[in-house]
Amino acid sequence: MRYERTDLMIGTVQEGLQALVEGRHGDPFSILGRHQYGNLTVVRALLAGALSVEVVEADTGKVLAELETIHEGGLFAGVTGSTASYFFRIRWPDAVQEMEDPYSFPLLLGDLDLHLIGQGTHYDLGRTLGAIPMEVEGVEGVRFSVWAPNARRVSVVGDFNSWDGRRYPMRLRPQAGIWELFIPRLTHGERYKFEILDGNGNLLAQKADPVARSSEAAPSTASIVASSKPFRWNDEDWMRRQRADRAREGAMSIYEVHLGSWLRIAEEGNRHLDWVELSQRLIPYVQNLGFTHIEMLPIMEHPFGGSWGYQPLGLFAPTGRHGTPEDFAYFIDRCHAAGIGVILDWVPAHFPTDVWGLAKFDGTPLYEHADPREGFHGDWNTLIYNLGRNEVKGFLIASALEWLEHYHVDALRVDAVASMLYRDYSRNEGEWIPNQYGGRENLEAVEFFKHLNSIIHDRCPHAFTAAEESTAWPGVTKATEEGGLGFDFKWNMGWMHDTLHYMQDDPVYRKYQHGAMSFGMIYAYSERFILPLSHDEVVHGKGSLVAKMPGDHWQKLANLRAYYGFMWGHPGKKLMFMGGELAQEREWNHDGSVVWDLLDSPDHAGVQRLIRDLNTLYAQEPALQFGDLHHEGFEWAVADDAENSVYGMLRSSDDRSSHVLVASNLTPMPRHGYRIGVPAEGRWEVVLNTDAALYGGSNLGQTEAWTERAPAHGKAFSIQVVLPPLATVFLRWKG
Incomplete structure (x- = not known):
């Protein structure tokens, strides 16, 4: 029995076919794929540039139908007389391709997924939207999905369809504004983007996938289908x-x-x-x-x-x-x-x-605010997330x-x-x-x-x-x-700016901003x-850290070493x-x-x-850790000696079993016999001196200090320490 062209277009209108082949149709599944009209089973495919298309039964390899061209824009249709699973055998000018019909597959995303996306509580978007390699009805391929609620049409484009937006238009799930399509026989490594017609029918620049898990390195801009194979962790x-x-x-x-x-x-x-x-x-x-x-x-x-x-x-x-x-x-x-x-x-x-990014993704301010008073950063010429x-x-x-x-x-x-x-x-x-x-x-x-x-x-x-x-x-x-x-x-x-400002000053003037x-x-x-x-702090003309330090080469390095010592001794x-x-x-x-x-x-x-x-x-050293977050682990040993630009910090462990004194002399003048009150009696061992020769310093200092019953800084015991020039010294209580 021979069917006329009009029979092959039952349920459609010429205007709909024209919109489809021109890439303006927002509901491709209403035309493409397999459709049942009473006892009549019709298959339609949009394959611009194809020479012929056969419908082949998946289980037997039997040719069910050879599709006829019903539109010069590449629309094929035919009556199969079968509801069995099928694939296309497509003859192109330079090759023969076999693939399942993307428009023969059912809805992919579940209602719960769509509901959670709309609520903003779907926290596994990287495994839901974007390009996900998977198996659907026994067929390997890639599921593509993207949020573009105000678009008229969205298509997947890539090397696999010559970046032609007419080839793979997607299906809209209107309750969440999500477009989806399963393309069979694709796998990870494929380059792709989304081609979008906005609500007014304007063609936008092809968009990279907002949820792509792999991308081309700049200056290229395509998204890449990432593998779904789990990484083998050893951690x-x-x-x-x-x-x-x-x-x-x-x-x-x-x-x-x-x-x-x-x-x-x-x-x-x-x-x-x-x-x-x-x-x-x-x-x-x-x-x-x-x-x-x-x-x-x-x-x-x-x-x-x-x-x-x-x-x-x-x-x-x-x-x-x-x-x-x-x-x-x-x-x-x-x-x-x-x-x-x-x-x-x-x-x-x-x-x-x-x-090609998120800006006006579907032709509207989707990810950003519409009003530039809320949605534009003048400092960086960027858009602000809504x-x-x-x-x-x-x-x-x-x-x-x-x-x-x-x-x-x-x-x-x-x-x-x-x-x-x-x-x-x-x-x-x-x-x-x-x-x-x-x-x-x-x-x-x-x-x-x-x-x-x-x-x-x-x-x-x-x-x-x-x-x-x-x-x-x-x-x-x-x-x-x-x-x-x-x-x-x-x-x-604040700490960074205050301390760097201080360290940039000539030591002669540091006492004025102690x-x-x-x-x-x-x-x-x-x-x-x-x-x-x-x-x-080291870009845009600010210079490097050592370049900020005053003095000659030796003094610059000494200042920097002392500063690092102060920083490591300071809570935080x-x-x-x-x-x-x-x-x-x-x-x-x-x-x-x-x-x-x-x-x-x-x-x-x-x-x-x-x-x-x-x-x-x-x-x-536990004493240098506990006070990072707990005030009980820190006290000033010396905080008010502006004239000599000396600071002393006492760090203690949570059980008070260990103490470290961190003393900084931020002038080029060495301080001999400088007395500092300490909380525990006995021997205090120098465990680090930023002026040591192995760090490039003058190697001035001592190896230990013993407490004396000489009150200082509110403590019953004190030690006399040598403070090298532009240096920080760490002394640990040994009991």
Whole structure:
């Protein structure tokens, strides 16, 4: 029996077919695939450029029908007379292809998934949206899904369909604004994007997947289908220990690193290292220096290297600059094997305006605010996430969990928290919108941080969060149930700026701002603090740390060593940016490398050795750890000797069984027989002197001091110590 063309188009209209072949139809499943009209079984396929299409029964290989061309735009149709599973045999000008019909598969995402996405409480988006290799009805392929509620049409494009948006239009799940499509016989490694028609029918620039788990390295911009094969972890003992150490009471010394400029291979075009090479070189280096953690500037995929990763567009994808996601997981696993925790900088504050990214993703301000007074950062020319949308909050929280759960990352340092908390951040009058109560506080951001930290602490007991927050916002590290934001730590930006300002002054004038070094202790226990000497202090013309120090070459290094000693003696966890450990003389250049040749100089190698010894002492001495978080573990021994620019800090363990005196002389004048009151009688041993010859110092000092019954600084006992010039000395009570 012969069927006419009109028979093959039962249930359709010519206008619908025209819209489909022109890529304007928003419901391709209503036309494509297999449809039943009474006793008539019709199959339609849109395969522009194909010469012929056969429908083949999957189980038997029997040809059920050869489809006829019913539209010159590449639409084929035919009557099969069968409801059995089938695949297409497609003859192209240069090849024959066999594949199942993408429009023969049922709905993929469940109603619960869609409901949770709409509520902003689906925290496994990395395994739900995006590109997920899977098996559907016995067929291997990739499920694609994307949130674009205001689009008229969304298609998957890639090498597999010549980037032709007419080929794989998706199905809309309107209750959540999610588009989905299963494309059979695809696998991981395929490049793809989404092609979108906005609500007005305008074709947008092809968009990268917001939830892609792998991406091309910049300047390329395609997303890549990531493997769903689980990584084989070997860090069970490490993860168990981290869960047991949630209080973070011990030593924490963080090496902050920009992976792209830590070490470059000049002989190979100045390339940076991949994840495997970083495992072989960075991890042993950090381990040897005694750091407990590596903190990486953002490694989420980002288009512009000059942003150092702080303008990311791939919040679920490790940057392709260093290798595959599997290689990244390997790097984390190797860190844990070496006893090193991993902290990632994470940016939920803003994103760049690149047209292939999140900006006006479906033709509307979807991820960002529509009003630039809420949605645009003038400082960075970036867009601000709209935390008033459930889907956006869920997207960001799911991103955070992707790194902590899937990649076993130990902590997130949340960037630019202050810019999120204040609606008027870096804005002039009239450039911002007050909250519902007329205030400057961003109430949506406050609730977001509380929710984020609550979810992380509930689902990731091994992990902690740290806030880069530069204001006096109260309760940043206070528990959410007590009204705080719920972070575990906060960067002490005030301490950093005060102490660096002091150290930059000529020692002759330091007595006039003596309080700058001690002021941080007034609020030291108002939050749980990390003391940062971060990347921000060694760029944009600020010079390196050693370049900030006054005096000649020897004095600069002596000042820096004394400052490091003061920092390691001061309450608070420690953070140092790469290059600081060898007193790099030029400021950081993200296109360059740490100046490793400096280690040929004994003076600079001495600074590196000092950092190693400070970390070792910190890790071994309970008295230097307890006071990081507990005021009972700290008291000033000397805080008021402005004339001599001397500071003395007493650190004690929780049971008062161990004490360490940290004394700093921040002038070039040595102090002999300087008397300091101490809490315990007996011998005090010098365990570290930043002026020691092995660090490049003058080697002035002593090895021990005995207490005398001579009251000083409110103590019944005191010791006389030698304070070398521009130096910090650590003395431990030996009983």
